[in-house]
Amino acid sequence: MRPARDDYLRQLLALYCGLPHTAARRPFPPDRRIAEQLFDRGISLETIETAFLIASVRRMYRNPHPPIPPIRSLAYFLPVIDEVLRQPPDPGYLSYLRLKVDQNVQIPPDSTER
Numbered sequence: 001m002r003p004a005r006d007d008y009l010r011q012l013l014a015l016y017c018g019l020p021h022t023a024a025r026r027p028f029p030p031d032r033r034i035a036e037q038l039f040d041r042g043i044s045l046e047t048i049e050t051a052f053l054i055a056s057v058r059r060m061y062r063n064p065h066p067p068i069p070p071i072r073s074l075a076y077f078l079p080v081i082d083e084v085l086r087q088p089p090d091p092g093y094l095s096y097l098r099l100k101v102d103q104n105v106q107i108p109p110d111s112t113e114r
Helices: 005-017 029-041 045-060 074-086 093-106
Strands: none
Touching: 005 029, 005 045, 005 074, 029 074, 045 074, 045 093
16 A cells, blocks of 8 residues: 555655765755655655665765765665666565664774774
């Protein structure tokens, strides 16, 4: 069952703003418009979450030099959403991605062992 538009937008934008590499703690109007377009296209929240996680893990495990700025727009994820739509990952992959993101959030990249 597809969530109602307002619930969908609230959940999508909360996911987006909660990502570790996202600069926005509140969505900007262009982000809301993109979220509305994703709803109108009928893209599931699971597909979007998968794309968010794929993009986040790619950023976390890339060469840190040069550093890249935080993600400032939901538009950053549109190519990854299309990638997930074209070739959905295996079912267990989402759990793996969540684990990788959680591990990275718990261990700051600038921490050192003593």
